[in-house]
C-alpha cells in the first residue's frame with residue numbers, strides 16, 4: 001500500500017514506523033514546512049492518505065484528498081464543527097473517509113464499555129457522572145476528541161444529562177469534562193459515577209502513541225477498495 005502522510009509530527013512519524021515495518025511505502029510526507037508539495041498530482045501517487053495535523057488545517061487537507069479521489073484516514077481532532085460539510089463533500093465526490101477521535105484498539109473497546117456502563121446506569125439516578133481527561137501540554141484542543149466521543153455516549157443514555165461542559169458542572173443537567181494538561185501523558189480518560197454510597201469508575205490509560213498509529217494503519221488497510229464513510233467500529237467489527 002502506498003501512503004501519503006499529511007502531517008509528519010509525532011503521529012505521522014509513529015505511523016511511518018509501523019507502516020514501513022508492515023511492508024507499506026510512504027510516498028509523500030507533508031508538514032507545515034512543505035505544504036507547497038501537497039499537490040493533487042503528488043497525493044494521487046498514494047493509495048490512501050493519513051491525515052494527522054491540527055484542528056485548523058484538518059478540514060482543508062481532508063477536502064483536498066477527497067477532491068483528488070484519494071481515500072483518507074483522518075485523526076486530527078478539534079474540527080468536527082465542519083463534519084456535515086466534509087460528509088457532503090465525500091458523498092459528492094463518491095469518496096472514502098474514515099475519521100476516528102481515537103484510533104487505538106483499546107480505546108475503541110473502551111467506547112463499547114462506556115456505552116454499556118451508561119446503559120446500566122440509566123436506571124440509577126442516585127449516581128452522578130463526570131469525565132476526566134489528561135494529555136500532554138502540547139495538545140491544542142480541550143476537551144480531547146476522545147473525551148467528546150465518551151461524553152456523547154453518556155449523554156445518549158443518561159436522560160438527566162443534556163449537554164457536556166469543559167468546566168465543573170453548575171447544574172445537574174451538565175456533564176462535566178475536566179481537562180488536565182501534564183507532560184508527557186499520551187492520554188488518560190476516566191468516567192466516574194458517584195453516589196453517596198459508592199463510586200464506579202472506568203479508566204483507559206495510553207502508555208505511548210503506538211496504539212493510535214497501529215490503529216490508523218489498520219484503518220488504512222481496511223478502507224482500500226471501499227467507498228463511503230467509515231468508523232473504527234467497522235474496522236474492528238464492533239458495528
Ligand SMILES: NC(=O)c1ccc[n+]([C@@H]2O[C@H](COP(=O)([O-])OP(=O)(O)OC[C@H]3O[C@@H](n4cnc5c(N)ncnc54)[C@H](O)[C@@H]3O)[C@@H](O)[C@H]2O)c1
Pocket residue numbers: 006007008009010011012030031032033035052053054055057074075076077078100101102103104139140212
Ligand atoms: N485520533 C487519534 O487517535 C489521535 C491520536 C493522537 C493525536 N491525535 C491528533 O492528531 C493531530 C496531530 O497530532 P500530533 O501529536 O502528531 O501533532 P504534532 O504537532 O506532533 O504534528 C502535527 C503535524 O502537522 C503538521 N501541520 C500543521 N499544520 C499543517 C498544515 N496546515 N498543513 C500540513 N501540515 C501541517 C505539522 O508540521 C506537524 O508535522 C492533533 O489534532 C491530535 O489531537 C489524534
